[in-house]
Amino acid sequence: xxxxxxxxxxxxxxxxxxxxxxxxxxxxxxxxxxxxxxxxxxxxxxxxxxxxxxxxxxxxxxxxxxxxxxxxxxxxxxxxxxxxxxxxxxxxxxxxxxxxxxxxxxxxxxxxxxxxxxxxxxxxxxxxxxxxxxxxxxxxxxxxxxxxxxxxxxxxxxxxxxxxxxxxxxxxxxxxxxxxxxxxxxxxxxxxxxxxxxxxxxxxxxxxxxxxxxxxxxxxxxxxxxxxxxxxxxxxxxxxxxxxxxxxxxxxxxxxxxxxxxxxxxxxxxxxxxxxxxxxxxxxxxxxxxxxxxxxxxxxxxxxxxxxxxxxxxxxxxxxxxxxxxxxxxxxxxxxxxxxxxxxxxxxxxxxxxxxxxxxxxxxxxxxxxxx
Amino acid sequence: xxxxxxxxxxxxxxxxxxxxxxxxxxxxxxxxxxxxxxxxxxxxxxxxxxxxxxxxxxxxxxxxxxxxxxxxxxxxxxxxxxxxxxxxxxxxxxxxxxxxxxxxxxxxxxxxxxxxxxxxxxxxxxxxxxxxxxxxxxxxxxxxxxxxxxxxxxxxxxxxxxxxxxxxxxxxxxxxxxxxxxxxxxxxxxxxxxxxxxxxxxxxxxxxxxxxxxxxxxxxxxxxxxxxxxxxxxxxxxxxxxxxxxxxxxxxxxxxxxxxxxxxxxxxxxxxxxxxxxxxxxxxxx
Ligand SMILES: Nc1ncnc2c1ncn2[C@@H]1O[C@H](COP(=O)(O)OP(=O)(O)OP(=O)(O)O)[C@@H](O)[C@H]1O
Ligand SMILES: [Mg+2]
Numbered sequence: 001x002x003x004x005x006x007x008x009x010x011x012x013x014x015x016x017x018x019x020x021x022x023x024x025x026x027x028x029x030x031x032x033x034x035x036x037x038x039x040x041x042x043x044x045x046x047x048x049x050x051x052x053x054x055x056x057x058x059x060x061x062x063x064x065x066x067x068x069x070x071x072x073x074x075x076x077x078x079x080x081x082x083x084x085x086x087x088x089x090x091x092x093x094x095x096x097x098x099x100x101x102x103x104x105x106x107x108x109x110x111x112x113x114x115x116x117x118x119x120x121x122x123x124x125x126x127x128x129x130x131x132x133x134x135x136x137x138x139x140x141x142x143x144x145x146x147x148x149x150x151x152x153x154x155x156x157x158x159x160x161x162x163x164x165x166x167x168x169x170x171x172x173x174x175x176x177x178x179x180x181x182x183x184x185x186x187x188x189x190x191x192x193x194x195x196x197x198x199x200x201x202x203x204x205x206x207x208x209x210x211x212x213x214x215x216x217x218x219x220x221x222x223x224x225x226x227x228x229x230x231x232x233x234x235x236x237x238x239x240x241x242x243x244x245x246x247x248x249x250x251x252x253x254x255x256x257x258x259x260x261x262x263x264x265x266x267x268x269x270x271x272x273x274x275x276x277x278x279x280x281x282x283x284x285x286x287x288x289x290x291x292x293x294x295x296x297x298x299x300x301x302x303x304x305x306x307x308x309x310x311x312x313x314x315x316x317x318x319x320x321x322x323x324x325x326x327x328x329x330x331x332x333x334x335x336x337x338x339x340x341x342x343x344x345x346x347x348x349x350x351x352x353x354x355x356x357x358x359x360x361x362x363x364x365x366x367x368x369x370x371x372x
Numbered sequence: 373x374x375x376x377x378x379x380x381x382x383x384x385x386x387x388x389x390x391x392x393x394x395x396x397x398x399x400x401x402x403x404x405x406x407x408x409x410x411x412x413x414x415x416x417x418x419x420x421x422x423x424x425x426x427x428x429x430x431x432x433x434x435x436x437x438x439x440x441x442x443x444x445x446x447x448x449x450x451x452x453x454x455x456x457x458x459x460x461x462x463x464x465x466x467x468x469x470x471x472x473x474x475x476x477x478x479x480x481x482x483x484x485x486x487x488x489x490x491x492x493x494x495x496x497x498x499x500x501x502x503x504x505x506x507x508x509x510x511x512x513x514x515x516x517x518x519x520x521x522x523x524x525x526x527x528x529x530x531x532x533x534x535x536x537x538x539x540x541x542x543x544x545x546x547x548x549x550x551x552x553x554x555x556x557x558x559x560x561x562x563x564x565x566x567x568x569x570x571x572x573x574x575x576x577x578x579x580x581x582x583x584x585x586x587x588x589x590x591x592x593x594x595x596x597x598x599x600x601x602x603x604x605x606x607x608x609x610x611x612x613x614x615x616x617x618x619x620x621x622x623x624x625x626x627x628x629x630x631x632x633x634x635x636x637x638x639x640x641x642x643x644x645x646x647x648x649x650x651x652x653x654x655x656x657x658x
């Protein structure tokens with residue numbers, strides 16, 4: 001399937017509620033058929049707004065949304081054929097589970113026998129066989145969640161939207177439900193657009209993740225790519241842990257660049273076309289930094305161990321390095337407790353490929369402000 | 373120190389005594405006049421006071437003659453008919469409009485919610501004489517004065533705020549996403565209303581309707597302004613009854629009205645409890 005066959009497509013979508021602040025800006029986003037796409041971002045970054053526009057409960061101020069290649073601006077929500085799971089489930093409290101599930105089938109005019117069959121099947125899918133006669137207030141949070149998912153699937157939509165569906169559950173149940181949702185999605189082959197502000201949840205479930213920040217998409221990529229190859233400071237900070245070092249580009253080669261930091265010159269991988277003199281932010285994962293005697297590194301620095309935490313499988317060191325007073329290093333516990341102590345002066349190093357030179361966001365923001 | 377310790381119980385007693393006295397005064401002045409009419413309405417004599425026979429509990433001193441009088445008289449049944457026709461029609465209009473208004477006002481996207489709410493509720497705070505006088509002049513021009521329709525519309529305007537308030541309160545307890553969920557499942561707006569919204573707000577609709585009906589039933593000011601001889605309602609008839617021919621029939625009618633009001637109140641309370649229980653069950657931690 002080519003790009004024309006994207007199941008969901010946002011083209012230059014913008015949205016403002018009050019006519020002044022754009023809560024979503026210049027949004028271009030595609031989901032392939034059968035894809036699990038997650039919108040990830042901090043609170044207020046516009047994720048729900050995007051989902052509501054896709055479902056038809058809000059209209060875009062600018063741009064166009066297409067489903068299966070067709071613009072949907074004049075299609076009301078009930079005709080979009082989208083299954084929707086709301087954060088607080090939105091189960092009808094005055095109907096039993098069975099009636100909740102058969103509601104979408106009734107409004108489609110399906111006969112009673114087939115309805116009962118569909119309800120039974122979908123309850124089996126979410127592992128709630130025999131719960132037809134219960135009322136929503138007689139179910140646990142996790143069970144209500146499953147009913148909400150079942151109701152969004154029972155009329156066999158090929159697109160399902162979920163807005164923080166696991167937000168109200170405790171951690172154990174969340175993890176269990178993450179697998180359940182993923183299993184169901186694979187089993188049915190439906191396209192899922194999922195909203196969360198929990199990056200671990202996004203990483204665990206998604207084929208691709210769109211990282212939202214202030215109404216814009218910072219990066220859309222697979223979880224691996226987001227982790228290994230963040231393209232901006234926000235993603236580097238938001239996904240996993242990263243050590244950030246601020247500095248200025250000194251020289252740029254094909255695969256490496258040299259960056260001057262308060263602690264010395266660092267060799268890094270240039271993510272953008274930097275020019276000498278540009279300000280940059282270096283992002284280095286704590287687990288990619290090693291003790292200098294155990295590896296061959298393009299960057300080697302000496303630093304005092306400010307603090308150390310023994311975490312069983314690894315040691316977590318805090319160093320004051322290259323202008324970052326809280327530079328974290330994770331060292332696998334192959335050397336045993338006591339090999340490194342607080343106050344030791346140690347040599348650490350990392351490869352240039354593990355050190356990504358990103359555009360400095362403060363600089364970018366300044367440019368943005370001038371342009372606006 | 374010792375003195376204040378001695379005095380405090382005295383202060384407590386005084387406070388408590390005042391409090392009790394106040395409660396008794398409230399009961400005596402507000403409730404007793406209503407309660408006293410009940411036995412008086414069974415008076416065998418045409419007096420508004422207890423006769424010696426009544427106090428001695430002589431069976432002869434008590435009778436249903438005033439109740440029989442009401443039924444025999446042409447005017448009372450006609451007044452009852454007017455009250456019911458106007459009350460039921462006004463309640464129907466007030467309920468339909470009030471429910472729609474409450475649903476619209478519950479939508480956060482609706483512009484001007486605050487001024488519209490204030491406007492809709494204004495009949496509750498405007499002095500009745502003023503609204504009634506305004507309606508009189510306005511309806512006279514339209515030819516609605518001294519018609520049933522005019523009174524029905526006037527009472528609908530007075531009753532609608534109660535429906536708006538009770539339905540809004542009921543809606544506040546419900547998840548706004550329920551209507552969206554129903555729409556996403558393929559239901560057209562009328563279906564969403566009938567299958568999802570109406571069943572959930574039903575207790576609020578019914579208690580609002582009962583309030584609207586009660587308002588119409590005991591309303592006399594607009595009837596004085598707008599009603600002619602043909603539109604005499606029960607309160608209007610009582611009004612003239614008290615002023616013109618003092619007869620204990622009025623006490624009998626009043627007793628019936630009190631009983632009816634208690635029935636309405638009981639129904640409202642029962643609905644409120646039921647709604648409360650349902651809401652409590654819904655928010656039970658799962
Ligand atoms: N109905 C509305 N009217 C006005 N402003 C709104 C409305 N809904 C959202 N906003 C604003 O739009 C911005 C984005 O909101 P949105 O709900 O899309 O964020 P979100 O990413 O879903 O956040 P969260 O993780 O907290 O749910 C916020 O600043 C919010 O205040
Ligand atoms: Mg949200």
